[in-house]
Structure formats: C-alpha cells, structure tokens
Amino acid sequence: MLDELGTKVSDxxxxxxxxxxxxxxxxxxxxIVQLLGELIKTAIMFGIALYFGVAHLLLIAxxxxxxxxxxxxxxxxxxxxxxxxxxxxxxxxxxxxxxxIDVPYLDVLYIAIFLFNSVVIYFYAPADTEMKPVVSKKQRxxxxxxxFVCMTLTMIIGRFIIADLVIRNIFIFGTLIQSIxxxxxxxxxxxxxxxxxxxxxxPQI
Numbered sequence: 001m002l003d004e005l006g007t008k009v010s011d012x013x014x015x016x017x018x019x020x021x022x023x024x025x026x027x028x029x030x031x032i033v034q035l036l037g038e039l040i041k042t043a044i045m046f047g048i049a050l051y052f053g054v055a056h057l058l059l060i061a062x063x064x065x066x067x068x069x070x071x072x073x074x075x076x077x078x079x080x081x082x083x084x085x086x087x088x089x090x091x092x093x094x095x096x097x098x099x100x101i102d103v104p105y106l107d108v109l110y111i112a113i114f115l116f117n118s119v120v121i122y123f124y125a126p127a128d129t130e131m132k133p134v135v136s137k138k139q140r141x142x143x144x145x146x147x148f149v150c151m152t153l154t155m156i157i158g159r160f161i162i163a164d165l166v167i168r169n170i171f172i173f174g175t176l177i178q179s180i181x182x183x184x185x186x187x188x189x190x191x192x193x194x195x196x197x198x199x200x201x202x203p204q205i
Contacts (some may be wrong), residue, residue: 037080037083044084057098057166058092058095060171061095064158065090065174065175065178067154068150068154068175071125071146071150072121072125072127072147073132073182075182075186075189075190076129077191086190090177094170094173094177098166098167099166107159110172113172113173113176114151114152116176116179120183121147121151121179122144125143125144127182128194129187129192129194151178151179154172154174155171158172159171159172
C-alpha cells in the first residue's frame with residue numbers, strides 16, 4: 001500500500017514539474033514511502049506506549065539510542081513490517097529491561113557494557129551498509145571516533161547526570177542494544193547487505 005501511494009505521488013510530481021528525471025522520480029518515491037512508514041511505525045508504537053503508560057520512557061529510549069546509532073549505524077530491515085517489529089522489540093525491550101534490573105554492583109555491569117561497546121566499535125563501527133556506505137578509510141576512522149564519543153557521552157549522561165534508575169538504565173542499556181545491532185549475525189538476521197562502497201559489495205576496509 002505504501003509503495004503504491006509513493007508511486008502515485010511521484011507520478012503526480014513528475015507530471016506537475018518539468019525536467020524530473022527517472023532517478024529523481026525514484027528518489028521522491030523512496031523518500032515518501034520511508035517517511036510514511038516511519039510515521040505509521042512511530043504512531044503505532046506510541047499508541048501502545050500510551051496505553052501502558054510508558055510513552056515518556058519510550059521517547060527517552062528512542063532519543064538516547066539515536067545519539068549513538070546515528071554515527072555508528074547498524075542492521076536494518078527493508079520491510080516496513082519487519083522494521084516495526086524489530087524497532088518495537090528493541091525499544092520496548094530496553095524500557096522493560098531497564099525497569100526490571102536493579103541489582104547490587106550495578107556499576108560493574110555498566111563498566112562491562114562500556115568495554116563491550118568499545119570492542120564492538122573498534123571492530124564493527126561504522127556500519128557499512130547499502131543505506132549508509134562508507135566510502136573511504138578516513139570516513140570510517142572519523143565515524144568510528146564519533147561513535148565512541150557518542151556512546152561514551154550517552155553512558156556518562158546516564159550514570160552521572162540522571163538520578164532516576166530506570167531512565168539511567170535506559171540510557172546505558174540502550175548503548176548495549178545498539179552495539180548488538182552492529183554485530184555480523186544481525187546483518188544476516190535482517191538480510192542487510194554489508195560491506196558497501198560505491199554501490200558494490202566489497203570486503204571491509
């Protein structure tokens with residue numbers, strides 16, 4: 001349905017405006033489909049969150065995970081339904097996990113998460129996918145550094161600035177979940193093409 005709507009809108013734009021190339025038409029169609037898909041997915045998730053009274057926690061989970069995910073990237077699904085299911089599991093999973101965990105020596109767990117994240121960033125950041133190809137060693141190095149800074153900043157905010165334990169956990173466990181989405185098995189799980197450069201699958205730089 002979204003694809004059909006995107007096609008109709010792109011057809012309308014190409015008929016209204018002069019000089020729209022087939023490539024530009026495809027870009028318009030793709031952008032419309034993605035925006036509509038994200039809007040619908042987000043609306044449904046927040047509807048569920050409002051019903052269970054955790055909308056504010058869901059918003060925090062999405063925001064805190066985005067800080068690290070934007071530069072680092074990760075596996076993603078091309079199917080809107082699969083994307084909705086995966087996003088729901090990751091975001092709601094973070095909220096549920098963060099609400100339940102209150103154990104002794106929690107800082108030890110936080111340190112373990114930081115070390116795990118650092119290893120994942122060193123070996124797998126940034127994600128080099130069809131949607132976000134890495135085109136040079138320089139770009140890879142800069143995005144890896146930015147990913148580490150964003151991950152560290154998120155954990156520092158969670159641990160030392162936020163007093164509420166649940167929200168603190170959401171910030172810190174969100175970085176763990178994001179790191180997991182960057183592991184090779186997640187690309188296979190979501191059928192995400194990995195190792196792109198100039199539109200061609202190549203070995204990692």
